[in-house]
Amino acid sequence: MIPVPLVVCVLGSWCFVYLTDVLLKSSISFRHGYEAWLGAKGLSLSPFHLRWQTSLFNCIFARCARINHNALYLWFTSGLVFGVVSMCGSVVLLVRTLQQTLHQMTSDLQPQGANQQTLQVVVPGVNLPVSQLAYFFSALLISGIIHELGHAVAAIREQVRVNGFGVFVFVVYPGAFVDLFTTHLNLISPAQQLRIFCAGVWHNFMLCLTTLCFLFLLPVFLFPAYYTGAGALITDVVQGSPADGPRGLSVGDMVTALEDCDVRSVEDWHSCLTLSTHNPQTGYCVSLLALQPSWAHGRAFRRLDGSIECCNNNSLTDLCFSYTKLQEREFACLPVRKTLSGSHVCRSNADCFSQAASQPGSQAASVCVSPSLENQTRLIRLTHPPNTHMLFVGYPPHLQYAVSMTNLAPRFGFLNLDLPVVIETFFKYVISLSGALAVVNSVPCFALDGQWMLSALLEATLVTVVKDRQRRELIGFFMLLGGSTLLAANVALGLWMVTAR
Secondary structure: OOOHHHHHHHHHHHHHHHHHHHHHHHOOOOHHHHHHHHHHHOEEEEOOEEEEEEOOOHHHHHHHHOOOHHHHHHHHHHHHHHHHHHHHHHHHHHHHHHHHHHHHHHOOOOOOOOOOOOOOOOOEOOOEOHHHHHHHHHHHHHHHHHHHHHHHHHHHHOOOOEEEEEEEEEOOEEEEEEEEOHHHHHHOOHHHHHHHHHHHHHHHHHHHHHHHHHHHOHHHHOOOOEEOOOOEEEEEEOOOOOOOOOOOOOOOOEEOEEOOEEOOOHHHHHHHHHHHHHOOOOEEEEEHHHOOOOOEOEOOEEOOOOOEEOOOOOOOOEEEEEEEEOOEEEEEEEEHHHHHOOOOEEOOHHHHHHHHHHOOOOOOOEEEEEEOOOOOOEEEEEEOOOOOOEEEEEOOHHHHOOEEEEOOEEOOOOOOOOHHHHHHHHHHHHHHHHHHHHHHHHOOOOOOHHHHHHHHHHHHHOOOOOOOHHHHHHHHHHHHHHHHHHHHHHHHHHHHHHHOO
């Protein structure tokens, strides 16, 4: 659902800014001074839209355009090829996304992987946590600036004047733009126009690749201060979650194992949890002397799913275990932490016998006991030295949402645990948003780069086939209409799925 306080705050802020602007412009005393101040600062204001434009960066764009003529020609020609390919690819991607959305809307049950769409509408405060807004807006602004930098440098290289560069805020979304001299733009060839129009999405794509490389090489860059391979470091524990509590996990703990599954990274953590979910419950080797029959703690009964319960339902320390003795299945109510302390993992009694044979000092025979739990519920022993084991009883995937982890652990105590997480999260947002800008701007849609890319492409390819300019423009209009409809349908249905379902 849409967070009403957030909407009220945004609408109230824009109403205050716009009413102040109207009052100042209608005031006889302040009007001329206010308008002169706006013009000097390059500011303009309209409902839900604030923009700032300057020519201060034109010299930087000009220097970039003079770096190496041949290298820039190859660079922007590669961008031209990428832009044409991405224009087709973006349409295919939008069609696939629309099919997935319609399937979710018509399906009674949420399909597996429903939230794994390549493209998804992002609404701050709805499907984007408030704690992530700084990452989102900064990454979006940087992606927009790099996008417009590509347009500006390509334009200057093609002898098109850049009037200015600016940034804007539309409702809550930041962005950037460049103002090109239209007369110069219309005088150059369609191929030159394509290099300029495709430069934005090309730079977004290269920003994705560059940031992806930095993300993979982050452990190398941080190697002097942080190390990896020792386990999964806890950076946050959700309050009230299964991992919270006196004997749970704490910020700074290093998880090294889940039962007999070694954890050397966050990826190992997720893999071990997946194995715990799909594999049968792990057993533990327990001495026969420690076992007590189920009648000592009350009468055993069968749950609705067919599993056996032999302990008091109100017990927080005991758990019902099953084991095989003399070819018969028996049950015993045992104190969990005491039972698992120092015990080895097993799958059958034979594992316990082999372990006892390898340890000559062991006196009593032991059997393999397994927790008698409901379907999909597991008992998991987490190792996080030097603390005692954390014992978890529940559905294993719940642990994934209970903690935040990182592979990078600080070498020195004064280093911040969250620094690698902040960098990694920011890089991921840049990759996602820069890629999204490349895809969306490639769509042949009115008011986007795709409109001018398509127009220049048609002029470059159809001029000998369709000689009438009006017919070429008509073909382009219907293609733009189709692309705009496709994009609008994705946005509208995506918003409905995010806010109303």
